[in-house]
Structures are given as structure tokens and as C-alpha cells.
Amino acid sequence: MNKRRNIYRGMNRRRNHISKGITVGLVVVVLAGGAFFIKKSDFSFTEKISSLNIFNKKELGFKEFSYKDLLGKGDDSKKEAKTEDKSKDKEVKKEQEVSNVSNENAKVATVKDWGIYSIQIAAIDNEEELKQIQNKLSELKVPFSTVEVDKVQKVQTYPSFKEEESRKNLETLKKDFPDAFVTKLEIPMLSLQYTEKYSYVESICGELNNLITNFEEESKVWDKNESNIDKENYKNIINNRISILDKIEKNAKDIDYDGMKGFKENLLKYTESVKDKSKNSMEMVEKDQFNISESLLMSSMQGYYSFINSIKSI
Known part of the structure; x- marks a missing residue:
């Protein structure tokens, strides 16, 4: 027993270097393997999660852009910034957009x-050690998602909007992962300035607020005992999320302002990813594979964080 526990001791050795909230540098988790996941059922939990890219190194490829671009005050792109022979008509048009x-x-x-509370059980940069942890979590059927920060894999479990709900699982996890601790991912407010011409901005922000509320509704489902899950209620929550995502996508596709090009691209990448994960979550709940569905929730919430942080500070 002691030998088994020692395997995972020290996995959070970088804990002292983690800023409060762990809000910097998370990798976006993407559902590139969703179709394969549904079609194939005869493989392990670790393989299923891996196929969903919850803990691999693939990213959605969010492009960073300045908040100034959203106000029309920045350059539309690096390429455009380097081009000095733009016509006066285009310059006048852009100045007018800025003014408007x-x-x-x-x-x-x-x-x-x-913010999202969770239990971090490891912060490591060794692939073999990471594989050991993944296999152990698979064996225990613990929901988890791994994010990369500064080339270090941070393995986190049991997401919740309430600290006490994450914390109630801490002592059990410490039996296998002695260094486990409760942490919080802080997600900042997003503020966008717009005029009547760009009123879709208000609609997008409204639906993003609804998405956050929907995440919290699903989180409450997992805060309860898995054996008591109301599957019909869960499906309603996920279907509502898909409806919210559809509305966001509809408004995002209407964006025709050059200064919001990066925002539009990143937002649509994110909504597509969450929509795929949501559909797979319902499939897994039907099969009573609740740990996978909860893992997908954590993945979706971390993806939102990465989307918001793709907007660079002024």
C-alpha cells in the first residue's frame, strides 16, 4: 500500500510555483476524435478520453488579438500593419469605423x-508518469482533465462551482495521490464596446452568460451522487446548451467588422468544440459512463477560459 502511494508522491512538486487560481497558460482541450469515440466502444476509459483530446497536446489554435481590435483602435493584422501602401479610401473607411x-x-x-474549483493531483512533465496517473484515474473511474501550463501537465479532477463540493472528494483522492489539493480557476469578466450597428455583440454576450449558467446547472448534477442522476433532466440541460451555442454561432456569423475578425474565429472554434462534447456527453450518460461526461464538462469550461484569454490585455 505504501509503495503504491509513493508512486504518486511528489507529483505536485511544482505546487509552490503556482499562482493562486491557476489562471495562466491553460491549453485548450478539443474534441477532434469525437466521431471515432462514438463508433468504437471496445477500448479502455483512458483511450476514450484520449481520443477526445482531453489531456493531449492538441489545441484549437486560438489566435491572440488585442482588445483594441474590438474597439477598432488596433491594426487588423500583422500583415496589414506592415503594408504601407494602403489606399486612402480604405484608411478613411477604417477611421470612420473607429469613430463610429x-x-x-x-x-x-x-x-x-x-470560477471553477477542482482538485489538482499532479503537475508533471514526464510522459511515463503522466501515463501512470491516467491509468490509475481510469481504474478508479475518476473524472479528470489535463491542461498544459508552461510545458507542465496539470491533472485536475472533480470540477465544481462550489469549493466544498470539490473538497469533499479530496481525502479519498489523497489515498492514491497524497499531494492532491483544491484549486480554483479564475475566469475574468469580458467587456465589449459596441454601437447599434453592431448590436449582435450584446446578443453574443447575453448567450455567453447563459452558457456559464448552463455549465453551473450541469455542475450541480455532478455535485450529487452519480447513482441518483436524473437522465432526462441531464439531457434537457445539454439540449439547452446546444441551443445556446446555436444562437451564439448565428450571431457570430453575422459579424462583418474587420476589428472583430479574430474574436469571431476563436468564438466559432470554441462553440463547435463544446457542441461536439455536449453531444458525446449525452451518449455517455446513456451508457452510465458518468465520469466521461463530467470530464467533458471540465474540458468545455477550461476551453472557455482559453477563449477569453485569447483576447490580449491592453
């Missing part, structure tokens, strides 16, 4: 800040 967004009855739409 910045000065003409400008309004502000916001998406609330929020």
Missing part, C-alpha cells in the same frame, strides 16, 4: 466573471 465604435452612442456589453 468609439464615439457614436457607444454601449458596453459584459460577460460575468466566474
Whole structure:
């Protein structure tokens, strides 16, 4: 017993270097293997999660862009910034857009800040050690998602909007992972300035707030005992999420302002990823593979964090 526990001791050795909240540098988790996941059922839990890219190194490829771009104050792209022979007509048009967004009855739409509690059980950079942990979590049927921060894999489990709900699993996990501890991922508020011409910004922010509320609704399902899950209620939550994502995508596709090009691209990548994960979550709940569904929730929430942080600070 002691020998088994020692395998996982020290896995959080970088704990002292983690800033409060662990909010910097998380890798986006993407559902590239979703179709394969549904078609093939005769493989292990670790393989299933791996096929969903919950803990591999693939990313959605969010492009960083300045918040100034959302206000029309920045360059549309690096390529455009380096081009000096733009026509006067284009320059005049851009200046007019800047003036319109910045000065003409400008309004502000916001998406609330929020946070996710979880239990971190490891922070490692060794593939073999990571594989050991993944196999152990698979054996224990513990929901988990791994994110990369500064080339170090951080393995986290049991996400919740309430600290006490994550914490109640801590002592049990410590039997196998002595260094486990409760942490919180802080997700900042998003504020976007717009005019009546770009009113879809307000609709997008409103639906993103609804998405956060929907994440919390699903989180409450997992806060309860898995044996008591109301599957019909769970399906309703996921179907509502898909409806919210559809609305976000509809409004995002209407964006025709050059300064919001990066925002549009990243938002659509994110919504597509979450939609795929949501559909797979319902499939897994039907098969009573609740740990996989909860893993997909954690993955989706971390993806939101990465989307918000693709907007660089001024």
C-alpha cells in the first residue's frame, strides 16, 4: 500500500510555483476524435478520453488579438500593419469605423466573471508518469482533465462551482495521490464596446452568460451522487446548451467588422468544440459512463477560459 502511494508522491512538486487560481497558460482541450469515440466502444476509459483530446497536446489554435481590435483602435493584422501602401479610401473607411465604435452612442456589453474549483493531483512533465496517473484515474473511474501550463501537465479532477463540493472528494483522492489539493480557476469578466450597428455583440454576450449558467446547472448534477442522476433532466440541460451555442454561432456569423475578425474565429472554434462534447456527453450518460461526461464538462469550461484569454490585455 505504501509503495503504491509513493508512486504518486511528489507529483505536485511544482505546487509552490503556482499562482493562486491557476489562471495562466491553460491549453485548450478539443474534441477532434469525437466521431471515432462514438463508433468504437471496445477500448479502455483512458483511450476514450484520449481520443477526445482531453489531456493531449492538441489545441484549437486560438489566435491572440488585442482588445483594441474590438474597439477598432488596433491594426487588423500583422500583415496589414506592415503594408504601407494602403489606399486612402480604405484608411478613411477604417477611421470612420473607429469613430463610429468609439464615439457614436457607444454601449458596453459584459460577460460575468466566474470560477471553477477542482482538485489538482499532479503537475508533471514526464510522459511515463503522466501515463501512470491516467491509468490509475481510469481504474478508479475518476473524472479528470489535463491542461498544459508552461510545458507542465496539470491533472485536475472533480470540477465544481462550489469549493466544498470539490473538497469533499479530496481525502479519498489523497489515498492514491497524497499531494492532491483544491484549486480554483479564475475566469475574468469580458467587456465589449459596441454601437447599434453592431448590436449582435450584446446578443453574443447575453448567450455567453447563459452558457456559464448552463455549465453551473450541469455542475450541480455532478455535485450529487452519480447513482441518483436524473437522465432526462441531464439531457434537457445539454439540449439547452446546444441551443445556446446555436444562437451564439448565428450571431457570430453575422459579424462583418474587420476589428472583430479574430474574436469571431476563436468564438466559432470554441462553440463547435463544446457542441461536439455536449453531444458525446449525452451518449455517455446513456451508457452510465458518468465520469466521461463530467470530464467533458471540465474540458468545455477550461476551453472557455482559453477563449477569453485569447483576447490580449491592453
